[in-house]
Amino acid sequence: MTGLARTGAKAVKWGTLTTVARFGLQFLAQVILARMLGPEVYGIFGLGMVVLTLATFASNLGLGASLLYRDGITELDIRFAFTWQMLAGGTATLVLWWAAPWIATFFHEPRAVEVVRWLGLTCVLASASAVATTLAQRALKFRQVGLIQVGSYALGYLGVGVPMAWMGHTTSALIAAWLVQTTVTTVAMLRLQPHPWRPLLRYAGHRASATEGRNLVLTNIVNWMLSNVDKVLIGRLMPVHAVGLYNMAANLALMPSTMLLGTLQPTLTALYGQAKHAPERVQAAYLQSLALVGVFVLPVCLVLAFMAEPLMLVIYGERWIGAGAILAVLFLTVPAYLAQGLGTPLLWTLGRGLQEPLAQLPALALGAVSIYLAAPLGVTAIAWAALGIMVMRMLGITVATLSALKLPLSAVLPVLGRSLALSALTVLVAYGAQRWTQQLGANVWQQLPVLLALPAVLWWTCWCWWPQCFGDQAREGLRRLLRRPAATTSAP
Secondary structure (H helix, E strand, O other), X not given: OOHHHHHHHHXXXXXXXXXXXXXXXXXXXXXXXXXXXXHHHHHHHHHHHHHHHHHHHHHHOOHHHHOOOOOOOOHHHHHHHHHHHHHHHHHHHHHHHHHHHHHHHHOOOOOHHHHHHHHOHHHHHHHHHHHHHHHHHHOOOHHHXXXXXXXXXXXHHHXXXXXXXXXXXXXXXXXXXXXXXXXXXXXXXHHHXXXXXXXXXXXXXXXXXXXXXHHHHHHHHHHHHHHHHHHHHHHHHOOHHHHHHHHHHHHHHHHHHHHHHHHHHHHHHHHHHHHOOOHHHHHHHHHHHXXXXXXXXXXXXXXXXXXXXXXXXXXXXXXXXXXXXXXXXXXXXXXXXXXXXXHHHHHHHOOOOOHHHHHHHHHHHHHHHHHHXXXXXXXXXXXXXXXXXXXXXXXXXXXXXXXHOOOOHHHHXXXXXXXXXXXXXXXXXXXXXXXXXXXXOOOHHHHHHHHHHHHHHHHHHHHHHOHHHHOHHHHHHHHHHHOOXXXXXXXX
């Protein structure tokens, strides 16, 4: 294995390990806080988070992230990016503080004013660490970055949020946890990857940096619209209790995949940027990644959809039982979300970053209309519309990525066929297990182990006795993912 491959494999594995740790911590904290606070508090906090995400994307300017995609960077590039990131982040914080009453009026929720104002501080904090984070990712320091994220989350939520909720605080507990986590992350990232802070408003190469940043901002805003149009319309048209149910279901369904993509995308970008002169390897890696999602992730998400109702009751309690049907639908968005996320770093690495937002514009237009029409039918209908948006996004990004890699559409048809066949078999087994446990009168605590065990036995049997059904690309991708990097030997 080459030095680049060893470094990349080590980065991916450390990133995956810390992602699992972060998921465990976040899941634990979320369960404790959700049981303490209930859907209404999470709904108010969720309104602030929707606005904060847009402000963060818009104020990011993309200048920090653009450093990841460039072949070579200088001190002037770093100073220019940091200066404008700080100016944009500070402006966004002030704008949110000023606009908070209007935002609360839009959502018909006066309690959102303070949430928006305090969460707005995150914009300037995130801007302060944006360049340092990108430089650390460029250097493949994913172990250190992951440990910082794990530690900051533990301190913010388990060290501050949970005790405050136990003492009777509501939205302020969630706000304090978020701000502590963000502050600790910012300070730690600046210490991990120090860089020049001296302001620089323009220089000879600033136009190229600004163009790259503008393209990233456009992409981020389109992605925000696609990911949050459902939440915005729910917040506008429905009571805050419904917002809380929907946001909690979305967090539980997408939290692991969001964390995983947050680790994989910078890793893939850095590696593809160094190996983009070997197109055959990039093509193989992309098809193997798609195969892993289709053959393994899709059937698992279908099983989880069957388990959604009892899962919600067991984890969060009876106050959240209305989120079960929403969760079942949103679990189905995960494979499409991962598949479109795998194409993004390739498009940017190959110099076709603008194709990402352009490929998703049809999904945005059709999705907004479908969600608006679904709103009178209830929150679950909006979840189905959100699933349609995600599938359209995935199709647009996949077609654009295949074109960029000069691969025909037929290259993914074998993966699609195997995915659908395995998924259908898994659904039949899960449905049979569900009906069987219901006929036996099993409660939710007794149903869950059976719903997990029977599909797992099916998969293990197929893997041992008929591994060909998974396909060569999925099996090779899994072997590469699990392979232990060979030890380096020094030259004598």
